[in-house]
Amino acid sequence: MLPPLPMLREMLGGVINSKCRQGHAVEGLRAELDALGDSYDAFEAFARKLADLPLRDDWPYVEPSDWEGIEAECDPSRPPDPPGAPADAPGRARAGFLASCCGCVLGKPLEVNPTLGEIRAAAAAVGDWPLNDYVSEAMLEALGRRHSSWTDTTRGRISYVAADDDINYALLGMMLMESRGAAFTRDDIREAWLRHLPIAMTFGPERSTLLRAGLHTCGGAPPDFQRWATTWNVKEEFCGALIRADAFGYACAGRPRLAAELAWRDAGFTHRRTGIYGEMFAAAAIALAFVTPDPLELFARALRHVPRRSRLAADVRAALDDVAAASDWLDGYQRISRRYDGKATHCQVYQEVGTLINTLRFAESVGDGICKQVAQGSDTDSFGCTAGAILGAFFGPGHLAGRWLEPFGDEIRTGLAFFHERSLSKVADRVAALPALTAQAAETAESKRAAGPGGKSTDADV
Secondary structure, three states, rough: OOOOOHHHHHHHHHHHHHHOOOOOOOOOOOHHHHHHHOOHHHHHHHHHHHHHOOOOOOOOOOOOOOOOHHHHOOOOOOOOOOOOOOHHHHHHHHHHHHHHHHHHHHHHHHHOOOOHHHHHHHHOOOOOOOOOOOHHHHHHHHHHOHHHHHHOOOOOOOEOOOOOOOHHHHHHHHHHHHHHHOOOOOHHHHHHHHHOOOHHOOOOOOHHHHHHHHHHHHOOOOOOOHHHHHHHOOOOOOOOOOOOOOOHHHHHOHOOOHHHHHHHHHHOOOOOOHHHHHHHHHHHHHHHOOOOOOOHHHHHHHHHOOOOOOHHHHHHHHHHHHHHHHHOOHHHHHHHHHHHHHHHHOOHHHHHHHHHHHHHHHHOOOOHHHHHHHOOOOOHHHHHHHHHHHHHHOOOOOOOOOOOOOOHHOOEEOOOOOOOOOOOOHHHHHHHHHHHHHHHHHHHHHHHHOOOOOOOOOOOOO
């Protein structure tokens, strides 16, 4: 049942690279790894050593992963969340979910880490630039590569929402909020993943965490979630948590603090530092999209729910400046991408978050927005999906042309076990109910708190 030692050695090398990017002192560790004998005990001891490395003395960032540390590092002037949910929250949540499905399917055939330049050249070669519809097979031919999902996600072949991990996580979050509400725990997350999530539909930290969860069903000590996310976790800062934010943003319409807290609880199951902050930022942005009419203000307010001295906060501030100064979305993309000089690639967070800001600033409608997002390349399906969630909640119902939904025939397919609903409209109705469910649960909890243990209001509350 143990993984091969060469694979573990390669993983440890990847962790060293990650620790270097996170500002840890890694001098001599590569040589130490090379000198390690082929021993599971030695590898485990080395993995634990990597989890506890000190930061370099010159590292300027402060990036906690615990809730208390994150709270202390976030903007202390953040206002409290308002009570309840906006009156139009159901329609906007529904619009967000449907748009996220469209953005995901639009991006899936291109999920081969293309640049905007490559996408533009391929689309222009077949008369599809600027993008304004699902990807054609002719465009994929011109691009010269394609994702394996192209057979049911290209124009003329689409007849349902194709199964995808991004949509799986939105539905897992929906089911978690339906069954547990805002009080869900990481034990609840573990149980939901074990029941519903096939391992082949997971990647990176999600896959290793699901493996650990499965092994723990065989008995032994209770799971140590802290160690799950801090050892043997090569991609602990990648976007695997960010793409799980949608349901928490919908459920907390207009309430970014709660959305960010729920996203922290979810992200901390698998990720650390930027991996956590990315989901918090996305959940807060979706929640704010219900109530914030200005795109740049929306993301500036979402930034208040990210540690101020983190790398992600610095990059979001820079992206906000870049996009504010841009003449159009192509100029915005160039300004953002120049900062990374090709170093930001598939599944990373920093440049992708900048492109989300760029998309919303220049989107003329939901369909136009998902096209602009996907055209910016990199992780096209994941950020097409996230962009759709924000755009749908921001613009609301009536801003997504029917031609985007018609090919699906009201059918959604997922990669989830024990999820039997195939009607896209019925799933969208369940998403639309989340804001009211969450608001009602919060009101009930507040009433119980005010009533005190004996069912009557306490003196302190009076």
